[in-house]
Amino acid sequence: MVTRKNHSHKLIKARQRKISLPYSDAKPSEVTEVYWIYSIRKKGEYPKPTVRSGKWLIFVDKKDADEVWAKITKATEEGKFGDSSKVATAKPNPNATNPDTKVICVYTYDWADEKDVKRVREELRRLGITLRVLRRWALNLS
Numbered sequence: 001m002v003t004r005k006n007h008s009h010k011l012i013k014a015r016q017r018k019i020s021l022p023y024s025d026a027k028p029s030e031v032t033e034v035y036w037i038y039s040i041r042k043k044g045e046y047p048k049p050t051v052r053s054g055k056w057l058i059f060v061d062k063k064d065a066d067e068v069w070a071k072i073t074k075a076t077e078e079g080k081f082g083d084s085s086k087v088a089t090a091k092p093n094p095n096a097t098n099p100d101t102k103v104i105c106v107y108t109y110d111w112a113d114e115k116d117v118k119r120v121r122e123e124l125r126r127l128g129i130t131l132r133v134l135r136r137w138a139l140n141l142s
Contacts, residue, residue: 016086023089027066028102031089038086039072044079047109054111056120058104058129065102071127072104080123082107082116 017038023031024038031037060068069087076085088102096103106124108117 017084020086028069028087028089029062029066032091035089035091035093036086037069037089038084039076041079041081041083042077046079046083049083049107050110052110052112054108054117056106056108056124058106058124059101060104062100062102065104068129069104071129072106075123075127076106081120082109 016034016036017040020034020036020038023034026037028037058068058072065087072081072085072087075081085104085106087104088096092099106120108120111117
């Protein structure tokens with residue numbers, strides 16, 4: 001079921017992706033014009049997001065964000081995760097809870113698909129990202 005809120009959210013996310021396109025190859029620490037940089041899957045098929053789409057949240061020190069994002073964006077484009085991922089940039093965000101930490105979101109199409117959620121978690125582990133910095137989000141609201 002598509003709700004007005006869900007439809008509005010999809011429009012906002014699409015707009016955010018579009019305005020971040022010129023920065024897709026930039027380092028997050030060097031971007032101050034937009035809040036997020038997105039990475040989009042380029043290889044392989046992946047299901048379209050459902051109303052239960054979810055994400056893994058990876059919290060990293062600001063000083064490590066560029067290095068971790070480089071790994072995440074490469075894996076996303078290679079089809080090792082879901083359909084997309086995003087990283088917080090250097091633009092000060094009033095919603096951020098800690099200015100010394102940046103968040104990277106790795107999206108999954110459906111948080112109820114345990115097999116896919118665990119597959120993405122394992123790919124993150126292969127990149128050296130441990131469960132200490134991961135949090136599973138039940139609903140994709142950003």
